Amino acid sequence: SKESGRNRYNFYSASMNQKALMRMETEAGLRNALERREFYVEFQPIMNAADSTVVAAEALVRWNHPTRGRIPPDQFIDLAEETGLVVPLGEWVLRTVCSRIKTWSDAGLPLIRFSVNVSSRQIERQDFAEIVRNALRESGANSAQLEIELTESCLIRHSDTNISDLFGLKEWGVSFAIDDFGTGYSSLGYIKTLPIDHIKIDRSFVRDISTDFHDQAIVEAIIAMSQRLGIRNIAEGVETIEQVRFLQERGCEEIQGYYFHRPLSAEALEELLRAQEN
Ligand code: C2E
Ligand code: CA
Ligand code: CA
Ligand code: CA
Numbered sequence: 015s016k017e018s019g020r021n022r023y024n025f026y027s028a029s030m031n032q033k034a035l036m037r038m039e040t041e042a043g044l045r046n047a048l049e050r051r052e053f054y055v056e057f058q059p060i061m062n063a064a065d066s067t068v069v070a071a072e073a074l075v076r077w078n079h080p081t082r083g084r085i086p087p088d089q090f091i092d093l094a095e096e097t098g099l100v101v102p103l104g105e106w107v108l109r110t111v112c113s114r115i116k117t118w119s120d121a122g123l124p125l126i127r128f129s130v131n132v133s134s135r136q137i138e139r140q141d142f143a144e145i146v147r148n149a150l151r152e153s154g155a156n157s158a159q160l161e162i163e164l165t166e167s168c169l170i171r172h173s174d175t176n177i178s179d180l181f182g183l184k185e186w187g188v189s190f191a192i193d194d195f196g197t198g199y200s201s202l203g204y205i206k207t208l209p210i211d212h213i214k215i216d217r218s219f220v221r222d223i224s225t226d227f228h229d230q231a232i233v234e235a236i237i238a239m240s241q242r243l244g245i246r247n248i249a250e251g252v253e254t255i256e257q258v259r260f261l262q263e264r265g266c267e268e269i270q271g272y273y274f275h276r277p278l279s280a281e282a283l284e285e286l287l288r289a290q291e292n
Contacts, residue, residue: 056277070127112153129161158187166198217251224256
């Protein structure tokens with residue numbers, strides 16, 4: 015009836031249901047986005063703190079939605095994890111990065127490191143290490159140029175066999191970073207027991223570093239500790255010259271953030287690397 019139609023309309027127009035609808039729409043769209051080639055990868059340069067050259071780049075996935083336009087990963091990665099889509103998506107990102115590593119090294123560009131974000135759902139798969147080895151083998155990429163970024167929450171639930179399979183990739187030359195360091199649980203346990211190459215100091219500690227003495231103490235302590243352990247440190251989310259100076263003075267090794275570069279298209283990164291070559 016007309017009456018119930020109106021009620022239904024009122025019901026669905028409540029903002030919580032708008033959200034639910036949006037979510038359903040995103041989920042439906044996600045399912046076909048891989049086949050429709052709606053994803054692409056951007057690369058954010060990571061600079062050597064001492065001389066501001068590009069030493070690495072982090073691969074960050076983007077979704078170009080047919081009607082909603084560009085959707086940032088914060089709006090779909092969680093859903094991709096819940097639906098399991100993050101597994102094929104993550105493999106696609108890995109293969110895309112490996113083939114870039116190969117083309118750019120063949121073109122004679124500087125052999126920088128490329129880091130890829132990996133979700134818990136990917137690691138819980140028994141064949142994850144195998145997927146990485148296949149991607150490396152089939153692309154012909156130099157495995158020493160590939161780094162895997164893990165969050166602390168990523169490692170928390172996994173069995174010892176999964177973890178030792180994963181770190182078996184170190185024999186291939188693949189390196190590992192702990193992402194968002196300091197925001198998870200038992201971070202110190204991981205750096206004690208796992209062969210970690212890089213610690214990425216979370217943006218939340220860097221943001222107010224010029225004014226907040228708590229953040230200053232935390233960042234100084236992370237830098238000092240990583241140096242003693244022989245783990246290189248990277249500061250994330252660096253936006254100002256004051257933050258750069260603070261970090262340089264404390265012996266921070268690598269810097270990533272808008273102050274130097276936002277995430278770049280593959281073409282823009284290529285140009286940057288070409289300029290650096292000379
Ligand atoms: P993340 O791994 O911590 O990546 C860094 C995020 O900080 C990126 O956001 C980057 O654009 C942003 N960022 C970099 N420098 C600055 C800065 O100076 N200031 C500020 N405010 N932000 C900065 P993005 O690209 O939106 O990615 C968000 C998150 O989505 C990532 O956080 C990561 O957790 C996830 N993500 C991105 N790509 C992938 C992927 O391929 N696989 C998986 N599993 N997760 C991904
Ligand atoms: Ca990351
Ligand atoms: Ca991070
Ligand atoms: Ca993060």
